[in-house]
Amino acid sequence: MNNSEKKRMNGEAEEENEEDVEDEGRDAWERTYTDERSWEALEEDESGLLQPIDNKAIYHSQYRRRLQSLSATSAASRIQKGLIRFLCVVVDLSKAAGEMDFKPSRMAVIAKHVEAFIREFFDQNPLSQIGLVIIKDGVAQSLTELGGSPEAHIKALMVKLGCAGDSSLQNALELVHDTLHKIPSYGHREVLILYSALSTCDPGDIMETIQKCKKAKLRCSVIGLSAEMFVCKHLCQETGGSYMVALDEGHFKELLLEHAPPPPALAEFAIANLIKMGFPQRAAEGSIAICSCHREAKVGEGYICPRCKARVCELPTECRFCGLTLVSSPHLARSYHHLFPIEPFTEVSARQLELSRVASKTCFSCRESLLTPGAACTKCKQYFCLDCDIYIHESLHNCPGCESRRITPAAASATMS
Amino acid sequence: MATLPSKPIADDVSLLVVLIDTNPFFWSTSSSSLNFHQFVSHVLVFLDLIVRLSQLNQIVVIATGHNTCDYIYDSSLDTDQVTGEGELPALYSFVLQRLEEFVDKDEKLGAKQEGLSEKRASSLLSGSLSMALCYIQRVFRSGPLHPQPRILCLQGSPDGSEQYVSIMNAIFSAQRSMVPIDCCYVGSHNSAFLQQASYITGGVYVKPQHLEGLYQYLATVFAVDLHSRSFLQLPRPAGVDFRASCFCHKTTIDMGYVCSVCLSIFCKHHDKCSTCGSVFGKAQLDAASDRKRKASES
Numbered sequence: 265m266n267n268s269e270k271k272r273m274n275g276e277a278e279e280e281n282e283e284d285v286e287d288e289g290r291d292a293w294e295r296t297y298t299d300e301r302s303w304e305a306l307e308e309d310e311s312g313l314l315q316p317i318d319n320k321a322i323y324h325s326q327y328r329r330r331l332q333s334l335s336a337t338s339a340a341s342r343i344q345k346g347l348i349r350f351l352c353v354v355v356d357l358s359k360a361a362g363e364m365d366f367k368p369s370r371m372a373v374i375a376k377h378v379e380a381f382i383r384e385f386f387d388q389n390p391l392s393q394i395g396l397v398i399i400k401d402g403v404a405q406s407l408t409e410l411g412g413s414p415e416a417h418i419k420a421l422m423v424k425l426g427c428a429g430d431s432s433l434q435n436a437l438e439l440v441h442d443t444l445h446k447i448p449s450y451g452h453r454e455v456l457i458l459y460s461a462l463s464t465c466d467p468g469d470i471m472e473t474i475q476k477c478k479k480a481k482l483r484c485s486v487i488g489l490s491a492e493m494f495v496c497k498h499l500c501q502e503t504g505g506s507y508m509v510a511l512d513e514g515h516f517k518e519l520l521l522e523h524a525p526p527p528p529a530l531a532e533f534a535i536a537n538l539i540k541m542g543f544p545q546r547a548a549e550g551s552i553a554i555c556s557c558h559r560e561a562k563v564g565e566g567y568i569c570p571r572c573k574a575r576v577c578e579l580p581t582e583c584r585f586c587g588l589t590l591v592s593s594p595h596l597a598r599s600y601h602h603l604f605p606i607e608p609f610t611e612v613s614a615r616q617l618e619l620s621r622v623a624s625k626t627c628f629s630c631r632e633s634l635l636t637p638g639a640a641c642t643k644c645k646q647y648f649c650l651d652c653d654i655y656i657h658e659s660l661h662n663c664p665g666c667e668s669r670r671i672t673p674a675a676a677s678a679t680m681s
Numbered sequence: 682m683a684t685l686p687s688k689p690i691a692d693d694v695s696l697l698v699v700l701i702d703t704n705p706f707f708w709s710t711s712s713s714s715l716n717f718h719q720f721v722s723h724v725l726v727f728l729d730l731i732v733r734l735s736q737l738n739q740i741v742v743i744a745t746g747h748n749t750c751d752y753i754y755d756s757s758l759d760t761d762q763v764t765g766e767g768e769l770p771a772l773y774s775f776v777l778q779r780l781e782e783f784v785d786k787d788e789k790l791g792a793k794q795e796g797l798s799e800k801r802a803s804s805l806l807s808g809s810l811s812m813a814l815c816y817i818q819r820v821f822r823s824g825p826l827h828p829q830p831r832i833l834c835l836q837g838s839p840d841g842s843e844q845y846v847s848i849m850n851a852i853f854s855a856q857r858s859m860v861p862i863d864c865c866y867v868g869s870h871n872s873a874f875l876q877q878a879s880y881i882t883g884g885v886y887v888k889p890q891h892l893e894g895l896y897q898y899l900a901t902v903f904a905v906d907l908h909s910r911s912f913l914q915l916p917r918p919a920g921v922d923f924r925a926s927c928f929c930h931k932t933t934i935d936m937g938y939v940c941s942v943c944l945s946i947f948c949k950h951h952d953k954c955s956t957c958g959s960v961f962g963k964a965q966l967d968a969a970s971d972r973k974r975k976a977s978e979s
Contacts, residue, residue, distance in 0.1 A: 538941075
């Protein structure tokens, strides 16, 4: 503290110098040592010469490791995924959420990333529902009911951002248990707790509540923002969820978005059921009807419930009058890539590429020349560049090589047997 | 990885990826007034128009065949193209030559297979859509300034139901990257997949009534860049059908039953899901142990 004060005074005295006086009294050359640590960016090759870091390759290898760990479990057996999820997101808005170790404050960072998470969640799980709960002043309140519209949740969250008081994990778990108890048996019950506090102020025995949640088949996961806590770890172990502690903002975002794709479903958790659903047609252009969500007369675009002929504005939704779940076929199709995932590509080094018999060394899908090591599909044996590999597995979910081949029924049965 | 587009060069510069359907099963049986050669000539004049509209416009042509898909032309490559044969400009002769090579290759790959039921032979649309999207991602990565990409599908073959999942995956990925998929369908009945694609991604779907004037449809509807589309009255979709078809009879249904495990759609209540084998109404573990008990008893 003293040093920096002295430097600040020195800095003020030196203002007439050409160098600008930086904030906090540190010069740029000093910042490269304390903040940026430029020596960590250097690497040596086998002969001891310095070489620049290939960030792209590092990113790609981290990505591949993540993909391998994800697919290792599902490759052996076709693990079912819980596609119809009912998720309660619990945000801890106690005094600890006002800490500034995440810039500008933990609460602001949480709000920003929860918004992104909600959009991503509904993008990947269109048939699922989210409910928001906040913990403030030692009590848990339900911010929004379980619902399928992202805008409603985001709007409600942005309004109520203020932190105060203690945090109570048991109250939150009780509230979530009561909310999720009422949902139909085919849904997967999940809880995601974003916990910033280091303590919990409970009215009773939290271990009993944890057992109650376990019996109700709630899968509770926690993302901690300060430090690891035993009670959170115990909760996650008992209920089969995951407990992670975020190191910084980027890591927090990554951990949060990991909960967006459906988790593997344990067989005894949800009962398979046939859910009656309606596939409404679009209303005719120029038809006038009173819509059931806004209670006002609307013209044209909207959908008509096939059972009770009420008009709804957007899908997916539940018809207010007859309770039928209304979806369109693209909503179901959004989840199909979870059921038919593509296998990860194998890595191909530059050497293997040279030795291969491929005429033009370009990526099959984007036709960029393959200078750096690439990836190859195990089924169609085509080569792809690293960026296409990432895009194909994260967003597209189709291998262009496999899609550009026609497999006859004879060949298909030969590969299957 | 970033899937959001970065800033385009200027409002009216476009990158157009054209997917041409060369499926021989469609073109040989098509009873319309357009044959493949006329079709290609309309398309070539259209491509020339795009190139002339702005110096910065880029075109990529991908052919969708029956057994394979491949890149035909990329305007950003400075290939030493064949100089114009006689009175044809270099672009035309290059594309024609590459298309011929492609059709031969497609035919050779098909010759190895036998016994396909040819009534509804579809082309590999999902393959060319996937390749187009990967190319567009490469353009996004290329730097802060790039043209606005869009995809134009010139399709005539009927939809292949085995490609449903892959085409939907491609459509959702295009929607996330904000790439519109336009379609000019020259076949006989409307294509439900392409209508959904245009609707979901914000593109335009047109089924021309007079195929002899195909160039006119292409020039008036699809030549305009994305920014200027807001000033034009483009053909609007007339009733996109989003109803699902049931897995047992393939009929479109209004109301049905959906398996909560694998999301298969059925029109009637069943006891067991035919896709994933889950028994309805029982917890999976009980069902599995029931099956084991029955197997050991029998």
